[in-house]
Amino acid sequence: MVPLSWYLILSAILFCLGVFGFLLKRNIITIFMSIELMLNAVNLSFVAFANYWNSHPHKLASGADVVPLSGHVFVFFVMVVAAAEAAVGLAIIISVFRTRETLNVDQVNLLKL
Amino acid sequence: MDTTTFIIVAVIKIALVVFIMLTGVAYTTWLERKLVGRIQNRWGPTRVGPFGLLQPLADGIKFILKEDMIPDNVHKGLFILAPMLALTMSLISIAVIPFGETITVAGKTTALQISGITHSGGGISDINIGLLIILGVTSIGVYGVALAGWSSNSKYSLLGSLRASAQMISYELALGLSLVGILLLSGTLSLREIVGAQSGTWVLAGQNTHIPHWFIFPQIIGFFIYLLAAFAETNRIPFDLPEAETELVAGYHTEYSSMKFAMFFMAEYVNMFTVACLASLLFFGGWHGPHIASAPALVQSLLPVLWFALKVFFFIFLYIWIRGTLPRFRYDQLMAFGWKFLLPLAIANIIVTSLIVAWRG
Amino acid sequence: MIIHQVLFIVFGIICVAGAVNLLAQRHPINSALSLVVVMASLALIYLLLGAEFVAAIQIIVYAGAIMVLFVFVIMLLNAGEEERTRGSRIALLIGVPGVVVLAGTVGWLLVHSGGQLGSVSISSSNFGETHSIARLLFKDFLLPFEITSVLILIAIMGAVVLGKREG
Numbered sequence: 001m002v003p004l005s006w007y008l009i010l011s012a013i014l015f016c017l018g019v020f021g022f023l024l025k026r027n028i029i030t031i032f033m034s035i036e037l038m039l040n041a042v043n044l045s046f047v048a049f050a051n052y053w054n055s056h057p058h059k060l061a062s063g064a065d066v067v068p069l070s071g072h073v074f075v076f077f078v079m080v081v082a083a084a085e086a087a088v089g090l091a092i093i094i095s096v097f098r099t100r101e102t103l104n105v106d107q108v109n110l111l112k113l
Numbered sequence: 114m115d116t117t118t119f120i121i122v123a124v125i126k127i128a129l130v131v132f133i134m135l136t137g138v139a140y141t142t143w144l145e146r147k148l149v150g151r152i153q154n155r156w157g158p159t160r161v162g163p164f165g166l167l168q169p170l171a172d173g174i175k176f177i178l179k180e181d182m183i184p185d186n187v188h189k190g191l192f193i194l195a196p197m198l199a200l201t202m203s204l205i206s207i208a209v210i211p212f213g214e215t216i217t218v219a220g221k222t223t224a225l226q227i228s229g230i231t232h233s234g235g236g237i238s239d240i241n242i243g244l245l246i247i248l249g250v251t252s253i254g255v256y257g258v259a260l261a262g263w264s265s266n267s268k269y270s271l272l273g274s275l276r277a278s279a280q281m282i283s284y285e286l287a288l289g290l291s292l293v294g295i296l297l298l299s300g301t302l303s304l305r306e307i308v309g310a311q312s313g314t315w316v317l318a319g320q321n322t323h324i325p326h327w328f329i330f331p332q333i334i335g336f337f338i339y340l341l342a343a344f345a346e347t348n349r350i351p352f353d354l355p356e357a358e359t360e361l362v363a364g365y366h367t368e369y370s371s372m373k374f375a376m377f378f379m380a381e382y383v384n385m386f387t388v389a390c391l392a393s394l395l396f397f398g399g400w401h402g403p404h405i406a407s408a409p410a411l412v413q414s415l416l417p418v419l420w421f422a423l424k425v426f427f428f429i430f431l432y433i434w435i436r437g438t439l440p441r442f443r444y445d446q447l448m449a450f451g452w453k454f455l456l457p458l459a460i461a462n463i464i465v466t467s468l469i470v471a472w473r474g
Numbered sequence: 475m476i477i478h479q480v481l482f483i484v485f486g487i488i489c490v491a492g493a494v495n496l497l498a499q500r501h502p503i504n505s506a507l508s509l510v511v512v513m514a515s516l517a518l519i520y521l522l523l524g525a526e527f528v529a530a531i532q533i534i535v536y537a538g539a540i541m542v543l544f545v546f547v548i549m550l551l552n553a554g555e556e557e558r559t560r561g562s563r564i565a566l567l568i569g570v571p572g573v574v575v576l577a578g579t580v581g582w583l584l585v586h587s588g589g590q591l592g593s594v595s596i597s598s599s600n601f602g603e604t605h606s607i608a609r610l611l612f613k614d615f616l617l618p619f620e621i622t623s624v625l626i627l628i629a630i631m632g633a634v635v636l637g638k639r640e641g
Binding site: 188191241242245246248249250251252253255256259260263271275278279282302 | 503507510526527530531533534537538539542545546549550600603604
């Protein structure tokens with residue numbers, strides 16, 4: 001029996017590390033990977049709460065039941081969106097690399113080439 | 114059974130399966146050299162032992178005794194990690210493959226599957242997501258190839274590994290989609306239950322045809338898509354451009370020698386075994402075959418394993434036969450085939466299968 | 475059960491170690507491989523939470539496809555180690571205290587009122603089964619499901635157009 005707060009603390013630690021990476025790192029690809037880390041942290045929260053609502057049934061203010069498995073379904077959607085974002089984002093990174101010849105964000109700070 | 118017995122039985126099963134698997138891999142290399150030799154009208158290995166049967170032993174000793182070179186400018190950690198990753202992932206997929214029903218030794222009944230658990234009531238549970246685990250492990254296997262080429266710091270290796278990884282991830286799609294037809298017919302992702310859904314015979318319009326209820330009959334297109342995609346996943350001819358000697362020296366394992374090369378080699382053959390096992394489980398009814406009611410209990414529980422082994426042997430033979438017969442695809446033909454032919458065909462297979470399943474109610 | 479807590483702590487430590495390694499490494503390929511380790515340990519934690527389907531698709535989609543894409547791009551662009559530039563100093567000055575405050579606030583909240591939340595357990599019932607998720611996905615969440623397929627189509631077209639060379 002692991003307390004729910006442990007899972008949430010792990011999720012918070014991962015999210016904060018993701019924000020750290022997003023702010024500190026200078027390589028575009030590493031920044032993008034920190035975004036993926038943040039998305040994973042959020043997924044962990046969803047799945048932890050799905051398990052929690054399964055063993056502690058809860059009613060919403062409108063009287064409807066919370067569907068525990070909707071947490072898993074939401075994680076599915078987050079993964080789909082992350083996949084789509086990764087594909088387009090990496091295509092953008094490749095085009096930026098083709099023109100600027102660098103992957104350092106500090107050197108991609110002028111609209112003119 | 115209690116925990117200690119369970120752990121001991123599991124360790125024995127793992128040791129036995131891995132030993133049989135690796136011996137099988139060694140003798141598959143012998144079979145391949147013999148068969149390809151015969152197809153090319155020559156003898157194959159004949160010197161070492163009768164019919165060259167000790168050739169794999171000689172190869173093994175050669176691999177162990179060879180000098181293990183690590184070139185200078187390689188990324189050392191990834192160079193050593195890549196073959197271990199490839200071999201580990203190949204062996205993990207054996208854990209969910211069922212070989213038969215149960216076997217009773219010295220009063221303890223256990224399922225003929227590393228991840229199978231018997232209940233006291235007589236049922237066997239399996240992992241609910243067995244098929245997904247095999248697909249997931251195949252996806253991680255791509256890393257072994259990609260990292261091997263990149264860490265070798267050589268242009269042949271890098272090109273070979275990029276081509277091999279692109280090929281593997283492209284054909285993974287067709288592989289996964291071709292299995293959806295099976296899932297529609299059986300309604301479960303657990304390998305043992307899929308085999309269970311193939312017991313009995315087909316009943317058409319009230320008449321019992323005496324054809325076994327194997328999924329190859331309704332899913333013949335799915336079977337061919339699966340076979341082609343699996344050939345491409347395991348980098349075998351006609352899809353073996355990434356490791357063709359005449360094209361890229363040796364592709365992603367150019368810089369590897371002795372044990373690490375042997376690990377890549379073994380990983381490729383274990384992947385072949387996994388593909389053959391899956392094809393027999395999903396399309397050919399797994400371990401279903403004629404029963405002999407008058408045999409002792411131990412033989413009766415091992416007889417399904419024999420039928421399963423025969424079906425797997427047929428697929429290995431098919432692999433080697435195709436290797437000896439067909440030329441290889443060019444890279445752009447390979448990618449066009451996977452994306453423009455196999456993928457739409459697999460989707461069409463899913464649409465037709467789901468329409469028929471929905472119509473029959 | 476004590477084994478549940480031990481497993482969670484082991485996988486949690488591997489997860490956090492991987493995430494810290496992602497930040498600490500200078501070469502992007504090492505960061506990418508650390509992220510794969512994070513995702514694999516998260517899949518194991520999902521198994522501890524009874525979410526078997528989500529764990530399987532985490533391995534297949536995230537660790538097996540998205541991260542392979544990242545590794546591909548890093549290998550193709552031959553990205554070297556990153557250099558420290560002037561902009562990163564400012565980010566350090568503002569970013570580090572900000573994140574520390576965020577982490578501290580969330581952590582204090584969770585530890586302080588964590589006792590009011592209950593605990594999770596490895597449920598022996600068929601909780602995260604594929605059947606149930608499929609039922610939800612194709613009945614209650616059908617519209618978002620169809621919209622995500624359009625989203626993937628748009629992403630494919632975008633990636634193909636962006637990846638084309640000029641002329």
